[in-house]
Amino acid sequence: MVCFYHPDKPAVGTCKHCLRGLCADCAATVDDVLACRNRHEAQVIALEEMTRLNVLKSKRTRSDYLRNTVFYGTVGMLFTVFGISQIRWLGWQGIVYAAIGLALLWAALANYLESRKYK
Numbered sequence: 001m002v003c004f005y006h007p008d009k010p011a012v013g014t015c016k017h018c019l020r021g022l023c024a025d026c027a028a029t030v031d032d033v034l035a036c037r038n039r040h041e042a043q044v045i046a047l048e049e050m051t052r053l054n055v056l057k058s059k060r061t062r063s064d065y066l067r068n069t070v071f072y073g074t075v076g077m078l079f080t081v082f083g084i085s086q087i088r089w090l091g092w093q094g095i096v097y098a099a100i101g102l103a104l105l106w107a108a109l110a111n112y113l114e115s116r117k118y119k
């Protein structure tokens, strides 16, 4: 295989976007893959970014949701208990803390319910 842009030079790889052969001068490295220098670098970056996001999404598992449940549950509990115990001294600020705590507990519940879908 020879370089698409320089037929007299051997190709070192292919562009991930257009799959043309590239010589060392034409190949730009994006992460671990090659792209036509100054031509398809942006496209390949976008392509890699999309692949990376997909991997992250599919890696979201039951244990992630359970970890979130524990985290939101613990913090939510602290806020709620703290808020309620401080209402006498802080007044409406205590209520705000308790409301934040309840919102976090709600998030914990939502994460718990979500985790049950992954059984």
Ligand SMILES: [Zn+2]
Residues within 6 Å of the ligand: 015, 016, 017, 018, 019, 020, 035, 036, 039, 040
């Ligand atoms: Zn290309």
Ligand SMILES: [Zn+2]
Residues within 6 Å of the ligand: 003, 004, 005, 006, 009, 022, 023, 024, 025, 026
């Ligand atoms: Zn070339």
